[in-house]
Amino acid sequence: MTPRGAQMLKDELQRLKEERPKISREIEVAREHGDLKENAEYHAAKERQGMVEAQIKDIEAKLALAEVIDPSKLSGDKVRFGATVTLLNTESEEEVTYRIVGADEANIDEGTISISAPLARALIGKEPGDEVRAQMPAGVRLFEVVSVEYE
Known part of the structure; x- marks a missing residue:
């Protein structure tokens, strides 16, 4: 968290x-x-x-x-807990940004998703330029990782 x-x-x-x-x-x-x-x-x-x-x-x-992890003290290009990830939806060409957080603090309206969410699980370990295939409630979505930041 x-x-x-x-x-x-x-x-x-x-x-x-x-x-x-x-x-x-x-x-x-x-x-x-x-x-x-x-x-x-x-x-x-x-x-x-x-x-x-x-x-x-x-x-x-x-x-x-709880293990409290401060994302601002993390670095690197790989997606892991605490990362703020910008994605390009390869179908709609729309960019979206999410921060991967613990289940209790996830709120899609605030741009945070739970580490246990299907999209977050698909993103773990990915780097900018990687393609991601995620099973979402509305079906399979394809994304490209644009950037990974730790704030």
Whole structure:
């Protein structure tokens, strides 16, 4: 994961931890309404509490196991994790640029793709000038690697 991805997870973890006391207060207020068997507010708050706790555990586990790699400290012409790759779609002659990141920070709208995505897997080890054949959801696409940068 990149430093940006790690920071995004830390920010989300902090937000969830700040939500804990609010949920506890909601549970207490709902308890005061009486019979818990038919208390929708109580059950909704308990369910939300369970979901938040599960998310906290999930993020803490990811952060504990994460290897943070700073792409700006990498160099070379071969595509690997953290690379910003400019590709030429050989069919449409359109250039696209993607940065290869961890699964938790991938967002195609921001130009980031997961290291486990079919296109990223097809790009690993390639250099400028190499042709890449990638199985995409819309079918097989052919690209040429234009440039590889580490920012």
